[in-house]
Amino acid sequence: MRRFIRENSLTLAFGLAFLLALVGQALAGWADFDNQLATDGLQQVGFLAYLASSDFAVDVAENWQSEYLQFFLFISATVWLVQRGSPESKELHKAGTESDAEQKAGRHADARSPHWAGVAGWRGGVYSRSLGIVMALFFLLSWLAQSIAGTAAYDERQLRALQDPIAWHQYVASADFWSRTLQNWQSEFLAVASMAILSVYLRQRGSPESKPVGAPHDATGVEG
Template identity: 65%
Template sequence: MRRFLRDNGLSVVFGLLFLGSVVGQAFAGHADYVNRQLARGGDPVSFWAYVTSSDFAVDIAENWQSEYLQFFLYVMATVWLVQRGSPESKQLRRIGRESDADQLVGRHVTESSPRWARTGGWRTVLFSRSLGLVMGLLFLSSWLAQSIAGMSAFNAERLADFTDPLTWPQYVASADFWNRTLQNWQSEFLAIGSMAILSVYLRERGSPESKPVGASHTVTDESG
């Protein structure tokens, strides 16, 4: 168990942080929702009713879709775009899909290469695009979940105000949907852009997200 925790520390710790933050959000969101219900003269709802509601689902989904969009775009953009001096970027000479030798495919595979990398054909082609494809699918799935849950929550408020509900296409084109969406997107784009440029000039000793402390500012694609 100790070795498992050492070898999988990042995934275990961030998995626990994720679960803890979701639970915390559920309790805080429930308290806030009950307060808003009481302020409107409505009845309080149970914790279980809240966490299975569209209000809770849309808050969760809108954050997930922005995170997966960030990583999908970053995975795809870093194939062709570089940032001189950043460990978040590959070397300038490696712009593009790179050679078979660089990617250890074709006649350059090794015994330890994943099976689908050694198989060749459509399996290797699919495997070589698998990270971007999965990130893209996760983004689209969470975006769809956000739009459906958001429509349900938005229409509940409209019905409470005695106004007609919106259809899904109407809601996706509405200001409410894009306000929720863009306020998350802009923070993700700012964060990842800041990391790419700040890591050129700043260091964090021992972190693979940072260059070695003594490395030149112009050194690219080298982690500490």
């Protein structure tokens, strides 16, 4: 068990942090939601009712979709785009999908390679892009969930104000939907751009997201 925890500590630590943050968000969101209901003179709801509400769902989904968009775009963009001196970039001369020999794909797969890495045809092609595909799928599903939950939450506010609700396609074209969406996107893009350029000149000793402390600023694709 200790060996399992040590060898998977990064995933386990962030998985636990995610759960704790989600619980914290739920508790804080519930308190805020009930305060709004009290202000409007409406009956407050219990914690489980809040967890099943569209308000909680849209707050969670809008953050998930922006995170998965960030990873999908970063994974895909770094195939072709490079940043001189950044450990977040591949070496400048390796821009592109690289050869089968470099990727140990197809007939170049060895005994320890995943089975589909050595398979020709569509299965090998899908597996060679499976990380980006799954991240894109998670993004699209969470964005769809955001739009559906956002429509319900928006219509609930409309009804409280004695105004007509709107349909899903109207909400997707609304300022509320795009304000929620773009405020998350811009922060994700800024974070990626900052990480790419700051890691050229700054160091974090022992981190694979940083170059070794003594590595020159123009060393590219070198991890500490």
